[in-house]
Amino acid sequence: MINTLAVEIPYWGQSIFRVVGGLVAVLLPAGGIVYLFLFKMMSFMQSRLGPMEAGPYGSMQLLAEVGKWLQKEDIQPDNADKTIFKMAPVVVLLSTFLLIVVVPFGPEAFFTDLDAGVFYFLAVGSVSVLGILMAGWSSANKYSLLGGLRAAGQLIAYELPMVLATLGVVIQAGSMNLQTIVVAQNTGEIFGWGGLGNPFILTQGVGFLIFMIAVQAELTQPPFDMPIAESELVSGYMTEYSGFRFLMFFIAEFATAGVFAFIASVMFLGGWGVPFDWFGWSNLDDVDWWMNIVGPLILTTKMFGLVLVIMWVRFSSPRFREDQLQTFAWKFLIPLSLANVAVTAILKVVF
Structure with a gap:
């Protein structure tokens, strides 16, 4: 985009442009x-209206919520590791900005x-x-520690099928560059x-399904x-967080949902094209040039x-037991994703 401008923008100006663009690309969709x-x-x-008072149809409710959390006291447990406790929400939110x-x-x-890419x-x-x-770990709370350990086990288990689901796309596009993957889908053909085009959701439907399930688990x-x-661990790893730090976890959750959906759109639905x-x-x-706007x-x-789709599943599904969650990943998703990779590789060589 910068190269199409009529004026030359210095490097510091480009850096500011990218930072502001990143904030807009992450926070605006999250809101x-x-x-x-x-x-x-x-x-x-649930047959109710939801927030209706703050702005037209409650459209300003999010700003009211942010203002509320900014005013809340930032409480830290006495026995917590203060430095790591403060860094944790920053690390989680920063990973979302790095993804975009x-x-x-x-x-x-x-x-x-x-x-x-x-x-x-x-x-x-x-x-x-x-x-x-x-x-x-830093919260000095047994519920938080259990939540953190559960999260580590869950995310490790579901990252593997996510990697394998993307591998089919990489094989078919012949590149790990996301822009090349977009072009491959929009220049492709179906039976001539x-x-x-040839959106990869048609040929990588199994991979798309596995990827979206893994995204749900990652979130x-x-x-x-x-x-x-909540019914077991209060709020898990977020139990001891309040005020702005809790808000950062909240923002990261929905911003990450948007960023992963962006990536899924690029890899399986043809992206911007x-x-x-x-x-x-x-x-x-x-x-x-107008495609940079559209x-x-x-x-x-x-x-x-x-x-x-992600939110529909969230609002209508009961929780897995821990053993069911791990079994689903290791005994079903991973073998299925490996089979998908094998079939994709064979068809790539044959055709």
């Missing part, structure tokens, strides 16, 4: 997710274009586990016809909310569609 799904969709599913770095929003609308997001996505463990949302489990045949484009260099809107629409 939309909270309002649309947590405040409204869940309310309608590799998401392409248009032909030139991206923060960075890494050749190993898939590897990067899989690696950075694991950083949040460290933050959760830090929160559980390019009117729909520690029902039916995979054992690390929090539309089938290139519609406009006679043959490659990325032919794409018109592309983010297309990608955001797909993201909200996937978050709708």
Whole structure:
């Protein structure tokens, strides 16, 4: 995007532009997710209206909630490791901002274009586990410690099927670059016809399903909310947090849902693009400049569609037992994802 501007922007200006863009790309969708799904969709599913007082139809309720949490006292347990206790929510939220770095929003609308973008997001996505463990251990609370240990076991178990689910996409696209994956889907053809491109959800449907299940587990949302489990662990690793630090965990939860949905849209739904045949484009260099404006809107629409599915499952599913959760990952998802990789590799060689 920066290269298309008529004026030369210094490096410090580009850095500010990227920081502001990153804040908008993470926080704005997170706010939309909270309002649309947590405040409204869940309310309608339970035959109630949800927040209605703050702003039109309760649209300002999120700002009221943020203001409330900013005014609350920041309490720390006497026996807590104060330094690690304070760092934990920062680590969890920072991992979300680092994830958005590799998401392409248009032909030139991206923060960075890494050749190993898939590897990067899989690696950075694991950083949040460290933050959760830090929160559980440093709180000097047995419920927090149990929640942190549950989270570590769960996230390790479900990261493997997530990695294997993305491997099928990488094999089919022949690249780990997310921009290349977008182009491969929108320049692809189905039986010689390019009117729909070739979104990988059609050929990697099993991988898409596994990826979305793993995302649900990574977010520690029902039916995979054992690390929090209010009826058992109060609030798990967040039990001792209050005020702004609790708010950071809250923001990270919904912001991460949006970022993972962005990544799933890029890898399985064609990302920011539309089938290139519609406009006679043959490659990325032919794409018109206006896709840098329309592309983010297309990608955001797909993201909200996937978050709708994530939240629907969250609001309507009972919690797994710990043994069921681990068994589902190790005895079902991982063998299924390995089979998907094997079939994809065979078909790639044959065709």
